[in-house]
Amino acid sequence: MNAPIAVEFDVAIVLGAKVLPDGRPSPALARRVAVACALARADLVGHVLMSGGPVSHPVPEAHVMRDLALAAGIAPSRVHVEDRSRNTIDNARLSAPIIAAQGWGRVLVVTDSFHLPRARYIFARTGLTVTGFPARPDRPGAEWWLAHGRELFAFLKTVYRLEIVRT
Numbered sequence: 001m002n003a004p005i006a007v008e009f010d011v012a013i014v015l016g017a018k019v020l021p022d023g024r025p026s027p028a029l030a031r032r033v034a035v036a037c038a039l040a041r042a043d044l045v046g047h048v049l050m051s052g053g054p055v056s057h058p059v060p061e062a063h064v065m066r067d068l069a070l071a072a073g074i075a076p077s078r079v080h081v082e083d084r085s086r087n088t089i090d091n092a093r094l095s096a097p098i099i100a101a102q103g104w105g106r107v108l109v110v111t112d113s114f115h116l117p118r119a120r121y122i123f124a125r126t127g128l129t130v131t132g133f134p135a136r137p138d139r140p141g142a143e144w145w146l147a148h149g150r151e152l153f154a155f156l157k158t159v160y161r162l163e164i165v166r167t
Contacts (some may be wrong), residue, residue, distance in 0.1 A: 056155055063083060
């Protein structure tokens, strides 16, 4: 597991990832939730906000994530859901009102390490100051390393969307 952090956060926003056709979490989704649950059990985060809508499966990613967190022993009062987002820009935009309504100020974003730079950029462009916390597989395989290359193109597309098109 990743090294613990020394600062407490009001909330960890866990960014969604693929739900498999049979409704099970993908390894990325399970990994992100496991990291957030470890942080919550260590009382480094007060709450977890699962962010992800129905992208590749009719069940929203956030619902699968919530179920994983509850099964891991995180108290229901600490688990929150944003279940409409379909991408990282939506994660930021749709999580912001929840964060404001709850009065959370110290925000941690949990996602795969290769995705963190883009996620932090998007959250900043949405007006949220966040710290990132990486989720990494114990034994990264070819798919993990290929994701780094895909992320470069995703970052460029995001900059285009946010800075040029302003979507």
